[in-house]
Amino acid sequence: MFFTSAERIEKRALSNTQNDANKILHSKTSKSKSKTKRKAERIRKKAQEEELNVDREFHKLDKALQQWVEQKLYCEYAKSREETAKELNTTKEMLYHYFQVKMGIDFKTWRTQLRIEEAKRLLLENKDVSTNIIGEAAGFSDRSNFHRQFVRFVGCSPKQWRDSGGKL
DSSP, X not given: OOOOHHXXXXXXXHHHHXXXXXXXXXXXXXXXXXHHHHHHHHHHXXXXXXXXXXXXXXXXXXXXXXXXXXXXXXXXXTOOHHHHHHHTTSOHHHHHHHXXXXXXXXXXXHHHHHHHHHHHHHHHHOTTSOHHXXXXXXXXXSHHHHHHHHHHHHSSOHHHHHHTTSOO
């Protein structure tokens, strides 16, 4: 099984918390071991609860993001990540964590990929519409950013891609 670097970091953090609990358990004299054992159990339980809470939050975020994509809200270019997180009923920190752990990329890159795919679709469906308007409709705030991002992700300009019928 392959893990992203963020998943490895998260698993290492959980493992470190559990290791800390084990160190506490084994470092004390036998007189205070029962008290230490309870403390170690509380630490383990807290780590497990935090992992469950993250899993629940990720599940809710999965559903919210699916609706967000279906509604094509990624095409709204004037929104900050904070505003998007609020729309998704989460925090910008949880949004960041979700994308690092589950997606292996940051939110901004993911959103740009969605916008590029939308622009590609619009370029083929609307051959008489200028690429500038297509870029704006796909969520890019200006022509130069649209062109730069399109070349970065697709490898050619929007016009070249359209002229090839989407075959480049």
